[in-house]
Amino acid sequence: MTLTQTQTPAILVEGLMKRYGTGGTAVDALKGVDMAVNPGEVVGLIGPSGSGKSTLLKALGAVIEPTGGKITLDGNPVYDHGWKIKDLRALRRDRIGFVFQAPYLIPFLNATDNVALIPMLAGMPDAGARQRALGLLQVLDVGHRAAAQVSELSGGEQQRVSIARALANHPPIILADEPTAPLDSQRALAVMRILNGLAKQYQTAIIVVTHDEKIIPTFKRIYHIRDGKTYEEAGEGRDIG
């Protein structure tokens, strides 16, 4: 499937560059990356170690500054040879959800509050935020563990809570960094099923960085990244229910 021209991509990356350091020790991690992801689409980002996957994710997440090129989110320029948005913190909070390799939940908050904290940070009243959190936990099938402390949750439950957290502000974009690495193949596929379902339900654009052979066949579209450049290819798009 290629980009439908009529639709505004949720994520549009053009000629993105990232150079770490300067002079003789400088590393060119991204050498002109092009990429477009539509709302409701889940794409895979795969490549060998050191190819620039995490660098691209960090640039999209506005936690490192690119050194060239353009990032456009929902038609709004975010980076164009310099940041176009003053409050990157608010951008991350309101428009991007993050899922990590490990859940990285806040250990002193229970499952609900780990999720509810995110809308609260955006100014939502506590009751509303908790209600939304409960709803998301139910969607992710961990509603029954809503009151549990992080230490009382299983690894898979923690990962689902962390996905609920990524969704908490209804972001149009989710960036997932090796979300299935520590999981067995059944659980890994379950996570992919959840992500696909969410993409469909909320029209979220999702980029999944992965090495994981178990989930690669689930993508309809894949970006290969090699030596700082992306190559688009069609995936198997295997149906996982």
Place this chain on the structure above:
Amino acid sequence: MINLAGRDIRHHGGRYIFTGLGLGLLIGVTLTMAGVYRGLVDDGKALIDNSGADLWVVQQGTLGPYAEPSALHDDVYRSLRALPGVGETGNVTYQTMQVRHANKDVRVMVAGVEPDAPGAPLYLVSGRPIIRNHYEAVADVKTGFKQGDKIKLRHYEYTVVGITRRMVSSGGDPMLFIPVQDAQEEQFVRDADAIVSDRQRLAQNPRLNPPGVPGVLAAVQENQVSSRSVNAVLVKVAKGYDPKNLAGTVKRWKRLGAYTKDEMTDILVVKMIAVSARQIFMFLVILTVVSAAIIAFIIYTMTIGKIREIAVLKLVGTRNLTLASMIMQEALGLGLIGFMSGKVVATIWAPYFPKYVLLVPQDALSAFAVAMLVSALASLLGIRTALKVDPAEAIGG
């Protein structure tokens, strides 16, 4: 909004509370040190207030009788009484002695006072004041002496007839009041062997024992053994007269030293305990620094322990201010627990100190302010660490 600090503290539970309690012991020590200082000041003030005098007449050029040795003839009071404005007068002597009682050595300050004159203790806890001119004593409760006890000093034995309180020397020794005539002998009269030996020396001196003039030696010898000195005369100023003016008159006309109550307080409270005060102040400074170091260390460790969570919080859009206030609240919480437990332990252990420890609310208030300030400052290290955390760290390499 969730109170992150409160949740984190609850999550750390015991470790946090115990650290706060440990800090409390330190703050308790700090409060006690301040109390020791207040006690010193209060002892000095009590000594002056409870003497019932307005004016201290002492040897010219001395800061006596508490700060420096001072000696006056015991008939000076007669000429003082002739001055307008002098109400009552009282001869007093002060001498620190070791007294053996009930198989224990007790250091006391023996005060020779005239019954019912300035210098005698104003308030008794029990018993009665000294009414006879000999062999009766009133003891401060801290001497441990009881009413009816017989106390042997150098020459005579005294019966304790009354107990007073808050009468201690500037050195912290409790006071034992005895009649001034007895005290003069205890203080100035030497023992028989010394007198005999002195008499022999005098007899051998041709200038004091000139041949053919027999009266001279006898007169000199009598002069040597008599006890005609006191350390000070305490004066109660008559109504309508200004102690300051009277002090001026005494100094000018009588060639004596004279101090008003305020001046005496200055000598006893400010000058005499100045070094002790600085000593205590040093302790306070060190204790404050140590407390700050502990808070800083604990808060820093707690922060280091959640670097990953902080990176995630930053990544998902938490304000730096929110993170800083979380860490500062945790530090202030430690300071608060520390202060409260410190106040409690200081109150519990203060009465067991041998010297007077006076805990005043004002000191507790300052300690509270300092504890909060120090906690806030100590949290800066942790806050700096948290603010330096890169949100990119939340996304793996």
